Amino acid sequence: MTTSTDPFTTLRPRLFGIAYRMLGVRADAEDVLQDAWLRWSRTDASTLQSAEAWLVTIVTRLSIDRLRAAKAEREAYVGWWLPEPLVELDAHTPESAVELAGELSVAFMYVLERLGPEERAAFLLRQVFDYDYPEIAAQLGKTEASCRQMVHRASERVQQARTRFEVPQAVHHQLLQRFMKAAQSGDRHAIEALLSEDAQLIGDGGGVVPSFPKPLVGPFRITNLYWAVFRRLGAQVVYRMALINGEPGLLRYVDGRIESAQAFVTDGERIVAIYAVRNPDKLAGIPAMLPL
Numbered sequence: 001m002t003t004s005t006d007p008f009t010t011l012r013p014r015l016f017g018i019a020y021r022m023l024g025v026r027a028d029a030e031d032v033l034q035d036a037w038l039r040w041s042r043t044d045a046s047t048l049q050s051a052e053a054w055l056v057t058i059v060t061r062l063s064i065d066r067l068r069a070a071k072a073e074r075e076a077y078v079g080w081w082l083p084e085p086l087v088e089l090d091a092h093t094p095e096s097a098v099e100l101a102g103e104l105s106v107a108f109m110y111v112l113e114r115l116g117p118e119e120r121a122a123f124l125l126r127q128v129f130d131y132d133y134p135e136i137a138a139q140l141g142k143t144e145a146s147c148r149q150m151v152h153r154a155s156e157r158v159q160q161a162r163t164r165f166e167v168p169q170a171v172h173h174q175l176l177q178r179f180m181k182a183a184q185s186g187d188r189h190a191i192e193a194l195l196s197e198d199a200q201l202i203g204d205g206g207g208v209v210p211s212f213p214k215p216l217v218g219p220f221r222i223t224n225l226y227w228a229v230f231r232r233l234g235a236q237v238v239y240r241m242a243l244i245n246g247e248p249g250l251l252r253y254v255d256g257r258i259e260s261a262q263a264f265v266t267d268g269e270r271i272v273a274i275y276a277v278r279n280p281d282k283l284a285g286i287p288a289m290l291p292l
Contacts, residue, residue: 007051008040014129015059017104021124022063022117023070024083024109026285032062056131057139060121064140067117074113078207080215082275083109084282085261087251088243103128104246106263106275110202111161115154122147123154167268173241173248175266180239180250186230188223195219196270206279222274240289253289261286 008015015036019029036058048054074081083106112120118140125131125139126147136151137144175194182190201222205211216222229237233254240251242261250262261283265273277283 007045008037008055011052011055015055018056018059018124018129019063020086021104021109021112021128022060022067022120024113025070025282026084026086028066028070029063032059032066035062053135053138056125060125060139061141064117064121067120071117078205079211079213080202080204081113081206082106082202082204082277082282083245085244085249085263085277085286086246087249087261087286088246105265106245106247106249106277107265107273108162109245110275111158114157114161118142119150119154122150123158126151127155165265165267165272167266169248171268172264172266175268175271176241176248176250176264179264179271180241183226183230183250184237184239186227188227191226192219192223194271195222196267196272199270199272199274201225201274201276203276204279204282206281208280209278211276211278238289251286251289256289258283258286258289 012033015033016029019032020026023029023032036055039058040055043054045051085106086104112124115123121140122136122142125136126133131139133144133147136142136147140147142150179191179194181187182194197219198217199219199222201212201216203211203216216225236255237259238253238256240253242249242251244251244261244263247263249264251258252260252262260276260278262277263275264271265275
């Protein structure tokens, strides 16, 4: 029977964090952890030099294998592929522990899709989970030199594709509150004023619901989208603040049903990017709309 001192239970938040960052889908990450637990339950822990090293290695390698299989599916995916959002309405949910292990934002996860499976694993283990190169080499079954090269190459690719601003969460939250109020009321001028000149919106409908085949670029076009939603649906549309992958974001409901989870990148003054997950399969785990 598993106890509170069982290493798997203790390390579960970190193991989930690795699997989710590798795969971007909660169910796939949970499947990896279930497989890892079955292997763990058949292992004599007393024979292991380090339970953590063993578990991290198993979870990492299982995630690599699953991501390799998923890559073909994602290449055939209709439109842009965004990760399944982890939504917290209560800051004390289990996913809170994942946030402590390193960056989790939708924007960061989106950039990680540019990396190959092993490259992604090496980068995450080093840059997010702070493992040393000898540990990473053992976990991936590679040489230290190879791992250093993969991390260096991945870091360059991530930095080239990434827009990063150090914005206090309180500032991010206040900016989104203003944006939510403007979108809820259909105030075109207020919406546009909150968007940077090069703002872009990336939507993921998965071929199930309509989305854009290319990023929507510019404050005018993005504003028109939110205004059109307001004009067409009016009071049927309700926005709610929530933590999405550890950062302030918006949930949009239509007739009480979740329609999208929207993550935002800001520079502290304006919104520079919006990632809107609309694929219903990725929204199934989001709770029903709560009253204000």
